[in-house]
Amino acid sequence: GAGVSQSPRYKVAKRGQDVALRCDPISGHVSLFWYQQALGQGPEFLTYFQNEAQLDKSGLPSDRFFAERPEGSVSTLKIQRTQQEDSAVYLCASSSTLAEEYNEQFFGPGTRLTVL
Amino acid sequence: AQSVAQPEDQVNVAEGNPLTVKCTYSVSGNPYLFWYVQYPNRGLQFLLKYITGDNLVKGSYGFEAEFNKSQTSFHLKKPSALVSDSALYFCAVRDEGFQKLVFGTGTRLLVSP
Numbered sequence: 001g002a003g004v005s006q007s008p009r010y011k012v013a014k015r016g017q018d019v020a021l022r023c024d025p026i027s028g029h030v031s032l033f034w035y036q037q038a039l040g041q042g043p044e045f046l047t048y049f050q051n052e053a054q055l056d057k058s059g060l061p062s063d064r065f066f067a068e069r070p071e072g073s074v075s076t077l078k079i080q081r082t083q084q085e086d087s088a089v090y091l092c093a094s095s096s097t098l099a100e101e102y103n104e105q106f107f108g109p110g111t112r113l114t115v116l
Numbered sequence: 117a118q119s120v121a122q123p124e125d126q127v128n129v130a131e132g133n134p135l136t137v138k139c140t141y142s143v144s145g146n147p148y149l150f151w152y153v154q155y156p157n158r159g160l161q162f163l164l165k166y167i168t169g170d171n172l173v174k175g176s177y178g179f180e181a182e183f184n185k186s187q188t189s190f191h192l193k194k195p196s197a198l199v200s201d202s203a204l205y206f207c208a209v210r211d212e213g214f215q216k217l218v219f220g221t222g223t224r225l226l227v228s229p
Contacts, residue, residue: 004159031215042120042206042219043160056216091159104150105217107159 002026004108006092012114013082021077021111025094032075033105034067035091043091049075082115089113118143118211122220129197130228137192137205137223145212149190151181154204154222163205166190177201197227 005024013019025032031050035043036059045059051072060067064083069075079086089112093105119142129135141147148167152160164175171183181192190207204224208217 033216035217040221042208042221043217045216045218048215050215059216093160104162104165106162107152109157109159 004092004094004106006090006108006111008111009109010112010114012116014116015082015084017082018078018080019082019113021079021090021113023075023077023092023108025073025075025092026096026106027073029094029096029106030072031095031103031105032069033093033095034075034077035093036061037089037091037110039088046077046090079113082113084115087113087115118209118214118218120207120209120218120220122205122207122223124223125221126224126226128226128228131199132196135192135194135197135201135225135227137207137225139190139192139207139220140188141190141207141209142188143209143211147188147190148210148212149181149183150208150210150217151175151179151190151192152206152208152219154206160206163192197225199227199229201225202227 007022034046037043047067048056049069064080066078089110091110092108095103095105121140150165151163164173166173166183174180179194204222206222207220
């Protein structure tokens with residue numbers, strides 16, 4: 001079956017540009033997560049949605065980062081006025097059940113963002 | 117606060133030998149523990165999880181992990197390594213009451229023929 005998909009797979013932006021990264025979760029998955037993975041590091045949590053509600057955005061590094069999931073399926077992570085330190089792989093993950101803490105998260109292939 | 121430590125940046129093992137990738141964790145409540153594998157230019161692939169019950173958890177591709185509460189460890193093991201197991205392995209923990217995963221820094225496994 002189809003997994004989590006992300007687009008674009010690669011994005012190069014000039015410093016100061018705005019970018020939008022898209023995530024299509026597994027159909028029917030209630031929970032959606034965004035993580036940031038810097039080179040040589042483990043993924044770090046950015047934000048979490050349960051359906052269309054953004055329940056945790058404690059990991060967003062600044063107010064330049066904004067995420068939405070208006071219809072409870074596709075999600076977009078937007079970064080305004082990109083900086084070089086934003087260069088990373090952005091991973092999206094989804095899981096199936098409402099507030100089921102033991103369900104594993106399924107990850108997409110990620111979007112590699114390079115800010116010049 | 118939740119945290120995970122993977123003390124080894126790289127583990128080298130010969131094909132056919134047993135392998136162990138170490139992980140220790142810290143949480144305030146009951147831990148939910150996960151192992152993921154990452155191949156180059158790919159996303160994270162789920163291997164196995166510990167929620168409750170038996171301390172030895174079996175997962176995909178012949179991997180297993182042993183939960184040790186007293187040592188707060190969740191080491192990944194495989195009885196006989198394959199060259200194709202060479203990849204980056206991440207341990208992750210989810211604290212009770214939270215949804216997010218907290219990952220370790222990863223351990224690169226290199227299996228030589």
